[in-house]
Amino acid sequence: MKNIIVVTRNEELKQTIKKVCEVRMPKMNLSSISQDVYLENINAIPLEADIFLVESSSDGHSTELVLRKLAEIYPLTPIILLVTNQSQILLLQAIRAGVREVVNLPLVGKDLNEALDRVNKKISLNEFKNGKILSFLSCKGGSGVTFLSANTAYGLAELANKNTLLIDLNLQFGDAALYISDQKPTTTLADVCMEINRLDSDLLESSLIRVTPNCGVLAASTRINLDQEVNPEQIEIILELAKKNYEFILIDLGRQLTSTSLRALDKADIIFPILQQTLPYLRDGKQLIDMFLSFGYPKEKIEIIINRQKNDATVTLKDLEKTLAHEISHKMPNNFEVVNNSINLGVSPLEASKNSNLSKSLIEFVRHLTGIPVVPSKGIIRRLFNFSPILE
Ligand SMILES: Nc1ncnc2c1ncn2[C@@H]1O[C@H](COP(=O)(O)OP(=O)(O)OP(=O)(O)O)[C@@H](O)[C@H]1O
Ligand SMILES: [Mg+2]
Numbered sequence: 311m312k313n314i315i316v317v318t319r320n321e322e323l324k325q326t327i328k329k330v331c332e333v334r335m336p337k338m339n340l341s342s343i344s345q346d347v348y349l350e351n352i353n354a355i356p357l358e359a360d361i362f363l364v365e366s367s368s369d370g371h372s373t374e375l376v377l378r379k380l381a382e383i384y385p386l387t388p389i390i391l392l393v394t395n396q397s398q399i400l401l402l403q404a405i406r407a408g409v410r411e412v413v414n415l416p417l418v419g420k421d422l423n424e425a426l427d428r429v430n431k432k433i434s435l436n437e438f439k440n441g442k443i444l445s446f447l448s449c450k451g452g453s454g455v456t457f458l459s460a461n462t463a464y465g466l467a468e469l470a471n472k473n474t475l476l477i478d479l480n481l482q483f484g485d486a487a488l489y490i491s492d493q494k495p496t497t498t499l500a501d502v503c504m505e506i507n508r509l510d511s512d513l514l515e516s517s518l519i520r521v522t523p524n525c526g527v528l529a530a531s532t533r534i535n536l537d538q539e540v541n542p543e544q545i546e547i548i549l550e551l552a553k554k555n556y557e558f559i560l561i562d563l564g565r566q567l568t569s570t571s572l573r574a575l576d577k578a579d580i581i582f583p584i585l586q587q588t589l590p591y592l593r594d595g596k597q598l599i600d601m602f603l604s605f606g607y608p609k610e611k612i613e614i615i616i617n618r619q620k621n622d623a624t625v626t627l628k629d630l631e632k633t634l635a636h637e638i639s640h641k642m643p644n645n646f647e648v649v650n651n652s653i654n655l656g657v658s659p660l661e662a663s664k665n666s667n668l669s670k671s672l673i674e675f676v677r678h679l680t681g682i683p684v685v686p687s688k689g690i691i692r693r694l695f696n697f698s699p700i701l702e
Pocket of ligand 1: 448450451452453454455456457458480483564565617618619642643644645646647649650653668
């Protein structure tokens, strides 16, 4: 979410800007200060401004002062100037202060929206996101890799407002996109690999299924000879590019370990092996964890998730931790009805069954990943994540 600071004394103008920003996707967080406060006390401005909207006052002198001070203190933050008449002197001052856009007053919503779009585009081009790569995998089919990776991607985007990419690297049985959307992919991972020499941010972005403004999926191909079409070097290039453009990159690795999926594991910041409480999972899980340690992955890079957790299972969590010699980091409850409903409809339980135990665990998981501290639950997702725009 972008933080916009409006510098004006005009209450009516603030309300008009608020209305424009409220309907934008992703949402924009608004706060405002009056020019007087700003000039008297620089500390009145919150530091995390992404964009300034400055109304030019009737006396050009104070506008020039505001612009100069902002440019001096926040040289990298774009300024949009709102003007009643574009006098040459004012425009010259604006250019010197590095103003990116000038929008005429009285304000027309469309003009402000277009200016914000242009500024946003420039910001995201300049931003180096250094996204986190999270790899989800299993040693057995049907453990819940796709359900958990797809819904975590959805949760990061919708609850924590993180720009998120889900890559379906389950080359034989890829179906991640269908878990959170009803769209059929027109471009897939294999197509992106074929264009790897001219791959850039725009091409990657245009190859995604856009589930929500913040959540994109790079779907797996349905073609058969994918091992020949997707190789480790290509995956590395895609992940390096994705790290610059998305805050979180989640990978559904399925259950097969290939040279390509091993490269994705190498590049991962965190690996999430997904296990269930049965003996076969215990045996194969042990092999998987030992293999990761033999690769030299640090223990902290591996966070085990127990899916379909049951208190009365024969294999207890203690048994698992002892045999695996590794802590269980996360637990997802067993809720067949909610999961199957969600998969059949292609709608996340975070949307369709907000109050289910599974949604609550997914919320906790998103909190853990984003570092947002856990507060006593009030049961309402958006309130927990504190998203409401502010404008005094
Ligand atoms: N928390 C859960 N509670 C109840 N059932 C679940 C849960 N998670 C997954 N399932 C069941 O397991 C099935 C498989 O889930 P999912 O497709 O995510 O597994 P997968 O590991 O991706 O499988 P594959 O190896 O085939 O790709 C689901 O269709 C659902 O029936
Ligand atoms: Mg799967």
